[in-house]
Amino acid sequence: MTDQIRAISSPKELRARIREGRFTGPTAGHGGEALQANLVMLRGEDAQEFLRFCQANPRPCPLLAVGEPGDPSLPSLGDIDLRHDVPRYRVWRDGELVGEPTDIADLWTDDMVSFALGCSFSFEDALTRAGIPVRHQDAGRNVPMYRTNLATRPAGRFSGPLVVSLRAMPAADAIEAISICERFPLAHGAPVHIGDPAQIGIEDIHTPDYGDAPDIRPGDIPVFWACGVTPQAAITTAKPALAITHAPGHMLVTDIPSSHAERRLTGVHPA
Known part of the structure; x- marks a missing residue:
């Protein structure tokens, strides 16, 4: 068990x-x-x-x-x-x-x-302490992650798209989340994108490439962070x-x- x-x-x-x-x-x-x-x-x-x-x-x-x-x-x-x-x-x-x-x-x-x-799991405690919802934790799910149209910088044979993780939250909380997370450079830092997922090549936000489907509530906006699954995309290249x-x-x-x-x-x- x-x-x-x-x-x-x-x-x-x-x-x-x-x-x-x-x-x-x-x-x-x-x-x-x-x-x-x-x-x-x-x-x-x-x-x-x-x-x-x-x-x-x-x-x-x-x-x-x-x-x-x-x-x-x-x-x-x-x-x-x-x-x-x-x-x-x-x-x-x-x-x-x-x-x-x-x-x-x-x-x-x-x-x-x-x-x-x-x-990015390393800054989630700081978000929680600030009263910012971490929806995947609350729902008992894995964080949703997506391949984007943003390219990484190649090094030798390693290259590929940036992978991002999603945390959906009310707009006012997103502003505070930026301030909190930019203090955590070793946990990916501040978000790389906020808002329309199509702008970074995500066609269906409800169908992530990795992890579980997101829990998005009325009034939430999507907030995306650089993700440590990015190297796995580079490995395929x-x-x-x-x-x-x-x-x-x-x-x-x-x-x-x-x-x-x-x-x-x-x-x-x-x-």
């Missing part, structure tokens, strides 16, 4: 339940005020090119930590084992999605490099022989307070 509904406020307890196979769902609303992270894991030269892609696209790919080759830990972010501590992964071969396991110990290699990227990511909405929950997303973490960036 899995624990998917009761909010788990301790990051360590949440990771323990994930390792035990007792939690396999989206992590929004779990882990208390801990920083959550998107994950990309690549080998050799693919990892070097992807690092340059992150540096060229800091809004969707804010670097929190880069692992040592072959080391599944990220000590700067907590007592973490990346082979077991994500509720659901995605496995890509030659740019094609081939599986969504809950453990990747059998896929880990001694040249694999891990990238932890900031996640780059076609590395092997890539492993988190499944959308199923994040790595760290031991770092989410307030740290308001500034650049120390000791986690490569030289």
